[in-house]
Amino acid sequence: MGKVLEKTKIRLAGIKMTIIQTLKKYKYPYLFILPFFLLFSVFQLFPMLWTVVISFSKWKGIGKPKSVGLDNYKLLFKDYMFWDAISNTLIYWVTGVIFILLLSIIIAAFLNYNRLKGRSFFKTVTFLPNVCAAIAMGIIFSMLFDENVGLVNEFLGLFGIESIGWLTSTKMSKIPVIILNIWRNTPWFTVIVLSGLLNIPREYYEAATVDGANVFQQFFRITLPSLYNILFFCFITLTVDSWKIFNEPFILKGPGTSNVSLFQYMYDTGFNLFKMGYASAIGCMLTFILLIVSLIQFRIMRKQDNI
């Protein structure tokens, strides 16, 4: 008996030594990443755990939460508004990823064109959509897309197209949201992609031109592969942002649940209807969906072995 105790003690001491040694050896990297983990635990982890706990109860924000077990989740699965929100957000995600990524690569490539005159002008102007506050631009877009007097319909009218009820019809109301989303967020990703492009040495291109490669070949053989890491970053960030989309559908609200996003639904439930428990459940579902989606992406990317 004493021997076992002795052995365990020695073992523990050994582990302790290794830990201390590791910490000493790698103290710099650990120190560098420490602030993030500290802040994360306090300001994100704890609230998240708390939210999970609340999601199993009914709470109005006043008084004590009342435990209801899985009721919120059961209600959620039967809730048509929840499913509408998911399908809307799904559409926002797909259109967002396709259009924003494509556009930002194209625009960044153009901005990087070595013979471009007035580069700063173009860079500044193309970035402006992201600079303007979402609320302001949302209001502008809602006026532009107004069914009766919006400029968009008047413009289409010039071509003989009848007025479309952009924000008043359940079928079309997602479109202004998507357009606003692309309009506002493409510049952000363009900047990121551009910073990656700047990292590619000009000599590569010069060498390729000497070898007889044309612009497109250079693009696909040099540019894209070098951008791999940055593009991966964009893809993940875009996915997370799309699933968290809130400002755009909030300001350009359409009839019923036609363009409500998942996050918006959660916010409404929590802060307008004061159903905190239910809102927390929605939040947990949102996080869950994001986790699954990201895991799938990582699996795909991992095959290319770059992390």
Next chain:
Amino acid sequence: MTKKKLFSALVYIILGIIVFFCLCPIIWMCIISLKGPNESISGFNSLWISNPTLQNFKNVFNIIPVGTNLYNSFFTTILGTITTLFFCSLAGFAFAKYDFPGKRFLFYFVIATMLIPPEVGAVPLFIIMRKVRLINSLWSLIIPRIATAVGIFYMRQYIVDVPTEIMEASRIDGCGDFAIYSKIIVPIIKPALASWAALTIIARWNDFFWPLLYLRSTPKYTLMVSISLLPVSDGLSTPWPVIMAGTTFAIIPIIVVYLILQRFQKAGLSTGAVKG
């Protein structure tokens, strides 16, 4: 030769179209902010200003304490950006260029945290803020975001592409780790820093969800919060041109700052040379 010219022309045309789409809504907003209250805002009529007026702007200044709010916005934005640049690039550097136990797991963890929208836990977050005595303080907008997952992710991806030889060389020369960071890495990643700074500044400036939650009195509000309280609701009947004037005004400082940063970015290009 003509092939190149044709290509050039194409580039300019396409960029021109893009610029047009970017600017349209913004210019329209500025036009409306200059219109008198009697003028039409619908259809093609909205494009003509019969009597341009600055009265709308004056009205905005009457409704909200612009000076104080402006200061608050600047404070949170600038301080927030500096801190986040520093800590994110530091952490990104660690993940990119060091090999330490648990690195892979910890990095995945960082990315995983991006999936949790912090807004989900707004109520408990508020309680924590209260415990740390940061409610109604501008620091509540800076501290939690000193190191963001997105920032670390971005910096790491960027720094990974920096050749390690330079690091090795300086280590042999006897540089300490922090010195490597500040003397070697930082100059090289200037374009990334400048880009990220621009993006962060704008995000912080436009932020209104958190300020609305944490700030409790008008002198503490940032500019965006005050402006977002302008539009119409049951008891508020601010005319639209005034609201537009408010939002236009909120954009001007940020454009100025962005232009300044642009120059910095340009300068950084030549010094951030990475010789292949």
Next chain:
Amino acid sequence: MKKRIFAVLMLVTLLTGVFVGCGDKSSEKDSTANKPTTGEEQKDTKKVFPAGKLVIYGYGQPQYLQQYFDAWLEKNRDIAPEVSIEIVQTEGASDSREKITMTYASGANEDLPDALYIDPVNLLDLGQGELLIDVADFVTPLKDKLVDGATNDATVGDKIYALPESVRPQVLFYNEKLFKEYDIDPSRMSTIEGYIEVGRELKEKSNGKVYLSYIDPGSKTWRYYGRRGLLPQANAKIWGEDGEVVIDTDSGAKLAFDALDIMYSEGLLLKTAIFEPALYDAVKDGQIATFYIGAFWDEFLRKNVTETAGDWKVLSAPAFENVGVAGAPVSSYFAIVNKPGGKYAELCQKLWYDFHFDAQAREDWVNAMEEQNAPYANPITKELLADDFWKEPSKFYGGQSFREIEGSALENGATNLVVTPQDVEADNIISIELEKYVAGDQTMDEAIKNMGKNLRNKIGKAELIK
């Protein structure tokens, strides 16, 4: 080595900043006074209130009230020598409620406001959560001096959780110029049936250019046409005797919804969002003839369509022929927060009392508001209302006295729909069905059916207080 120190210093400065830079909170330095927080009448004793800041949460444009309070402080230096009053603007009643709830939940009692302006639904929740002071003792003796039903929404059993601030009726705004142009007699609009007839005639005579009114494609249609307008007028019910859902079977509800259906399906209502520029432009173009909405709309008309001044007149809202009551009034309230350690409960009561019973001060303030084109509501005290000041003609209404009409329109008001804690969510569910109806996705009958179905699925039963 030097850089290391620098990094550590940075971290330290930031951390100290946390504890230093956060100090300014808006509360008083001497928060130890312990005044009783029950509502006791203190009209005549000259009690001096301790120095500090009285914080009130308000939405809309509370800065105009600030002017009143500042003037009041000037006049009342003897009882409140070093008190300052600050009005904090919030996004709306829900926002005020949310701020208070969060502050309370986190135990930050000094950060609670002393009072707030609020609407009936949020009032109910806050009151039941013990966050508001019961003012029954203070206000019950004053009840017969106030307009009828002023305290209804705030009354739960024998407790009254807030002081009435304003009671604004539903009225009918009509563009007299258009009526003269198409030679239509406005008095035909005294009934809903007549109102619809007028709409048809306007459309015909103007070849479709002029609409009877507007319809909002969003949540405002339910709010203004439904909850505050047609449904109370038709004696409709959303909830039955035991709180079960009856909106889809109630005959009053059907009457109300059908009226709206007729107006919309016959093209008498222009589909455009309320409060937005497109609506105002349509008004300026002479496309909209009437507004059947709460009296608060007056302020919006005056501010946004100034060129049409003089064209408008006001009438009491039309009533259903068989029912006879005109739209339900909207009440807003001034509630005093149950703030532990708060010292201004009685001061708030005094403020409220003077605002509603001091005729001169009120008139002075209203005149100042008129000059600044700012909003104000009619008084709720019968005494003040009787004064000629409140019958003064308004330029905007071509010489008619808006205030007078607002006062008289209160007399034939319908009873508001019963307020339950489930109402916020119910409003949301009902509105969604109406929005789909306006968007053309379903007929009114389908909408009503879905309302019933979804209310049962998501809420089940309402708790009827009282």
